[in-house]
Amino acid sequence: MRMNLPKEVAIIEVGPRDGLQNDPSMVPTPIKTEFITALKRAGIKEMEITSFVSPKWVPQMKDASEIVRAINDSSRNIVLTPNRKGVDLALSEDCKAVAVFVGVSNTFNMKNINKTTLDSLNELKPIIAELKEKNIFVRACISTSFYCPYEGKIAVDDVISLCSAFVDSGVDELSVADTIGMANPKESFELFSRLNELFPQTLLTAHFHDTRGMALANVFAALQAGIHRFDTSAGGLGGCPFAKGATGNVATEDVVFMLHQMGISTGIDLNALKDAVKLIEPHLSRPVESKYYHLPESE
Ligand code: HMG
Numbered sequence: 001m002r003m004n005l006p007k008e009v010a011i012i013e014v015g016p017r018d019g020l021q022n023d024p025s026m027v028p029t030p031i032k033t034e035f036i037t038a039l040k041r042a043g044i045k046e047m048e049i050t051s052f053v054s055p056k057w058v059p060q061m062k063d064a065s066e067i068v069r070a071i072n073d074s075s076r077n078i079v080l081t082p083n084r085k086g087v088d089l090a091l092s093e094d095c096k097a098v099a100v101f102v103g104v105s106n107t108f109n110m111k112n113i114n115k116t117t118l119d120s121l122n123e124l125k126p127i128i129a130e131l132k133e134k135n136i137f138v139r140a141c142i143s144t145s146f147y148c149p150y151e152g153k154i155a156v157d158d159v160i161s162l163c164s165a166f167v168d169s170g171v172d173e174l175s176v177a178d179t180i181g182m183a184n185p186k187e188s189f190e191l192f193s194r195l196n197e198l199f200p201q202t203l204l205t206a207h208f209h210d211t212r213g214m215a216l217a218n219v220f221a222a223l224q225a226g227i228h229r230f231d232t233s234a235g236g237l238g239g240c241p242f243a244k245g246a247t248g249n250v251a252t253e254d255v256v257f258m259l260h261q262m263g264i265s266t267g268i269d270l271n272a273l274k275d276a277v278k279l280i281e282p283h284l285s286r287p288v289e290s291k292y293y294h295l296p297e298s299e
C-alpha cells in the first residue's frame, strides 16, 4: 500500500525575518543580504526577506528598506507588516508581495501589535483590497492558531472564523502558525484537514515552531492533511519576541532532508543551503541546533 504524498512541496523560507527578528545580536545589513542571496542560490523561490515594524519594538528589522532595495529580483520576496504604516513603506519600496499578521488570541495580538484582533482585522481589510487592486501578492499569517502563551488552547472555530475573514478579504495565501510550538500531530492533521476542505481556492501554508521537538511530526501530519506548503527557517532560527516561550522555527534543512528522503522534491540544494547557514551562524547569539546541519559532510 502506498502513502498518499505529493510529488512536490513548496518551501517558504522565513529565516531572514522570523529567524533573525528575535536574535539579540544586531546582524549587519550586508550579512543579511548575503544570507538571503545564499538562500536563493540554494533554490529558495519564496522568502520573507524582512519586516516593516516599529524599530523600537523590533530593532533587528530597522533596515527593512535597505534589504528590499538590495534584494531586487523577480522571485517572491515577501515583506511582513501588521499595519498601514508598514504597507505604505512596502509600497514606497515597490514590494510585490506583502504578508500581514494577526493573532487568533486577543491577548497575544495586544502584546505583539498593541491592538485587539478585531481592530487589526478591521484595519487590514481595506488595505488588503487596495493591495489586490495593485496586483500585489498578499498572505495573511495567522498566529496562535493552536495555543497561546497567555490564553492557552485556542478553539478551532476561532481559527476558522479569522481565516475565513481573510479569505473573504481576498488574500492569496493563509500561513497558519503554531507560534509557540505546542501543537501535536493530531491537532495539526485535524486543523489543516478542516482548512483544506473549507478554503480550496486559497494557498494554505503551515508554519511550525519547534519548541517541543514536534515540528517535523507536525509537518508530516499537515502533509497527510493535504498541505503542500511550509514556512521553514534555515538553521532553525527564530521566534517571536512577544510570544513567551517561542523558540526556533522548524529548520529548512531538516524539512527538506525529510522530504527528499521520502522522494518529494523541493527544488532546494541541501549543500548550498548548509552554506547559507554557515554564513549566518557566526553572526548569531546562539549556535545552530538543526539536525541536518550537524551531519558529517558525506551524508
Ligand atoms: P505602537 O507603539 O502601538 O504604535 O506599536 P505606534 O503607531 O504608536 O507606533 C510606534 C512607532 O513605530 C512610531 O514611531 C511609528 O511611526 C512607528 P515614532 O513616532 O515613535 O518614531 N511604526 C512603524 N515603523 C515602521 N514600520 C511600521 C510601523 N508602525 C508604526 N509598520 C506596532 C504598534 C504595530 C507598530 C508595534 O507593536 C510593532 O511594530 N509590532 C511588531 C511586532 C513584531 O514584529 N512581531 C514579530 C512578527 S509576528 C511573528 O513573528 C509571528 C509569525 O511568525 C507567525 C507565528 O509564528 O505566529 C508571523
Ligand code: MG
Binding pocket: 018, 177, 179, 207, 209, 239, 240, 249
Ligand atoms: Mg513565526
